[in-house]
């Protein structure tokens with residue numbers, strides 16, 4: 001193993017455990033340990049040692065500068081990406097792609113993103129950086145998923161769907177073809193989205209309707 005294969009996992013919650021399973025199933029990386037300021041150093045999480053807080057990433061003699069932010073909340077994940085950039089500007093992000101997922105040969109997955117088991121990314125789609133394409137979800141052709149956006153388990157999109165930066169499509173939602181979702185918007189669990197939804201909204205139901213406004217970073221999980 002070269003040092004390029006050695007990675008940090010940042011975050012230690014439920015999402016992090018799934019990401020660790022994916023990284024192990026890829027059989028390509030050695031996980032150095034977990035970075036999380038909210039855990040006791042040396043605690044073992046999902047088989048790996050908590051190394052401490054983010055200052056570990058800036059140690060002068062630290063030869064390892066790769067990893068992934070494994071935090072489920074889109075806004076919190078984005079803030080950690082910024083924090084890591086300020087501590088270690090040369091830090092590089094890997095993608096975690098489960099071997100039992102399908103990604104079309106002409107689709108792209110941005111750095112730091114996670115594609116979980118059973119997920120499908122069909123032809124000519126773009127998954128942005130630091131996204132989550134969760135278990136058994138399906139992104140159809142010509143879609144785009146913005147920066148730090150996510151689709152939850154079992155989400156299905158038709159063709160030509162655009163999901164804005166930081167937006168989250170919740171568990172089991174279905175999106176008609178050609179739909180556009182703005183930035184920082186949450187589509188509620190089980191919704192059927194038949195029309196465009198603007199930025200900074202919470203929308204749900206069948207058909208999905210805007211229920212209220214939201215501010216960026218408001219909790220949704």
Ligand SMILES: CC(=O)SCCNC(=O)CCNC(=O)[C@H](O)C(C)(C)COP(=O)(O)OP(=O)(O)OC[C@H]1O[C@@H](n2cnc3c(N)ncnc32)[C@H](O)[C@@H]1OP(=O)(O)O
Pocket residue numbers: 134152153169170171186187188189190191202203204205220221
């Ligand atoms: C691996 C993983 O775990 S990935 C994460 C999986 N989890 C998700 O995707 C869930 C994301 N969260 C949701 O979908 C939430 O329902 C949200 C964020 C859309 C709304 O949450 P809140 O604003 O807190 O709504 P709250 O729970 O207070 O409900 C308010 C009302 O709206 C209704 N409601 C809330 N969400 C929905 C929905 N998706 N569809 C229909 N009705 C809903 C509630 O039943 C409640 O109705 P009532 O007042 O008649 O009792």
